Amino acid sequence: MGRAPCCEKIGLRRGRWTAEEDRILLNYIHLHGEGSWRSLPKNAGLLRCGKSCRLRWINYLRSDVKRGNISTEEEDTILKLHAKLGNRWSLIASHFSGRTDNEIKNYWNSHLSQKITASSTVKNKKPRKRKTTLRSPEKQSTINPSATAGGEVTHDSSDSRGQKETTKLIDFDPTVMLPATNHAKEDVTDNMINCSSSLSTNDSGQVNEVEEDDMMMTWPWEMSSTEEVGVDVDVQKQDAMIAWLLS
DNA sequence: AAACGACTCAACCGCAGTACT
């Protein structure tokens, strides 16, 4: 899209994924697990680059991806987190179950950034009346892994002309779904604890860089957290951090 | 009904960080 493909990608498919490609990728990951993205397309028989497969899985095919309108509560949380964290979308997304960084980023760029710009400037562009989309469900290409009691995974997709196709992808037991990756959540804690500089906000909500020398050894959210025996410390730290950010 | 343009969002890219040799 606009840029020259890297040399490796010559001969590989690009652009929108087809239902068949989704099926192949989903089947492969179900059998072998996610990871090894570089070799995955070759092993799975997909004419896609590993990056593309990873992106498709993370943003679309994963079982825990929540699709649909972002609620006002979620929007509020995004605003608060963005004020604290800036454009660290993966970090922000990790606070939402089922929301991807790409989705948060898109939502920010299309909705919230405009909202903020509009509220901070006197001249207000007349808002365009438009259905808060997310394309209507029947027009979205969606995977609904938890759809049926029998664990049947279906793929509803439609092309640009609204032609819908539903493909049964695989049969599997939903109770043995692949474990949702928790890397993002771990990263939240790790990043915030290990980073050499941090972000803070001033009274006007602007994000400031905090120099390393000024950093406390204990993070604010850690001050009030009490560690429970038998509970993952990282999870506790993360919860404390989220509570602090949202406070 | 058609044309136009704003808007959305899936997918691409380059780069940085990490792991491995």
Place this chain on the structure above:
DNA sequence: GAGTACTGCGGTTGAGTCGTT
């Protein structure tokens, strides 16, 4: 330590959608 491979992230693009004229 240097070089290479791999992974993940944030910025950007553009095809498709939908409201307005």
